[in-house]
Amino acid sequence: MQLKEIVNILECKNHTDEGLLWRDIEYCYxxxxxxxxxxxxxxxSLLITGLVNQQVIQxxxxxxxKGIIFVSGKEPATEIIEKANEKNLPMLTTEKQLFEACGILYTFGLRGREIFQKADDGTGNSI
Amino acid sequence: MMEQEILYNKIFGISGKDFANAGSVSVKIKKILKEIGIKPEVVYRVSICCYEAEMNVIMYARIAKLNFTITPNEVIIIIEDEGPGIENIELAMKEGFSTATQEMREMGFGAGLGLPNIKNNSDEFKIETELLKGTKLFFKIYLN
Known part of the structure; x- marks a missing residue:
C-alpha cells in the first residue's frame, strides 16, 4: 500500500516532501x-508511534x-521535521490513537513482520 | 594464532549525555559498511549492535572510544568507556532488566533489551566491567 493511501485512511497531515508518499509500505510496526x-x-517497516523525539529519526x-506516523495528534518540533526531510524520511501525523491507527491499517491489509523473518514463500528475500 | 589482515580501522569518540548526537557514530558505521558493499544482513546486525552500545554510553557513561575494524572475515567492535561500570552483569544481560531513569525511558530507551540485543545480533560477545571505572564491550560479527 502506498503511503498516500495511508494518509487518506488515517487522515494524516504530511510534514515532509509529497514525492515521498509514493513509497510502497509492506509492513508496519x-x-x-x-x-x-x-x-x-x-x-x-512503517513505524507508528506516540514517541516524538530525535531518537526516532536515528x-x-x-x-x-520507510516512514513514521506520530499518533494522538502529537506534533514534531521543526528540527525533527528538518532532519526527516534531510534524510528523505516521510513523516506523518494523525489525530487517531495508537490502537485505533493500527487497527484501521490492519483492516486495510497491512501486517507486521519481525526482523529477519523470512518471506512467506521461502525465497529468503526478507531484507 | 595468525594476525588477521585489517582492511579498515577507525576510532570514534562518544560523549556521555550527548543526546543530541546520539546514534550518529552508528549511522556513520552503517554508511561505511554499506559503501564497502557488505551484505545487508551484516550491515543491519552491526548497526543495531553499535546503536545499542552507543546509547548505553550516552545514557550511563562519561566518555567512550569505539574501535571499529573490518577484516576479510569479520567486523570487530570494541567499546571502552569511562563510567560507573555494571554492578551485576548477569542481571544486565537479562531481557527486561534496566536501571534506566524516567528521562531515558521517555526517550524510548531503558526497556532492558540493549545488552541482550547486542549478544543476540553478534557472533562473539564479551563484556568486562569494573565498578566506578568503566565497561569494555567487545563483539564480532562474521561477514559470511
Missing part, C-alpha cells in the same frame, strides 16, 4: 520503545524505516 524497534522491527536511519 507500532511501539513507543525504540529498543523494541531495534530488537524486533522488520527492516523497512533509529529510522539504522533500520531503514
Amino acid at each position: 507500532a511501539t513507543d520503545m525504540m529498543s523494541d524497534v531495534l530488537k524486533t522491527c522488520k527492516i523497512g 533509529v529510522a536511519e539504522i533500520m531503514d524505516l
Whole structure:
C-alpha cells in the first residue's frame, strides 16, 4: 500500500516532501520503545508511534524505516521535521490513537513482520 | 594464532549525555559498511549492535572510544568507556532488566533489551566491567 493511501485512511497531515508518499509500505510496526524497534522491527517497516523525539529519526536511519506516523495528534518540533526531510524520511501525523491507527491499517491489509523473518514463500528475500 | 589482515580501522569518540548526537557514530558505521558493499544482513546486525552500545554510553557513561575494524572475515567492535561500570552483569544481560531513569525511558530507551540485543545480533560477545571505572564491550560479527 502506498503511503498516500495511508494518509487518506488515517487522515494524516504530511510534514515532509509529497514525492515521498509514493513509497510502497509492506509492513508496519507500532511501539513507543525504540529498543523494541531495534530488537524486533522488520527492516523497512512503517513505524507508528506516540514517541516524538530525535531518537526516532536515528533509529529510522539504522533500520531503514520507510516512514513514521506520530499518533494522538502529537506534533514534531521543526528540527525533527528538518532532519526527516534531510534524510528523505516521510513523516506523518494523525489525530487517531495508537490502537485505533493500527487497527484501521490492519483492516486495510497491512501486517507486521519481525526482523529477519523470512518471506512467506521461502525465497529468503526478507531484507 | 595468525594476525588477521585489517582492511579498515577507525576510532570514534562518544560523549556521555550527548543526546543530541546520539546514534550518529552508528549511522556513520552503517554508511561505511554499506559503501564497502557488505551484505545487508551484516550491515543491519552491526548497526543495531553499535546503536545499542552507543546509547548505553550516552545514557550511563562519561566518555567512550569505539574501535571499529573490518577484516576479510569479520567486523570487530570494541567499546571502552569511562563510567560507573555494571554492578551485576548477569542481571544486565537479562531481557527486561534496566536501571534506566524516567528521562531515558521517555526517550524510548531503558526497556532492558540493549545488552541482550547486542549478544543476540553478534557472533562473539564479551563484556568486562569494573565498578566506578568503566565497561569494555567487545563483539564480532562474521561477514559470511
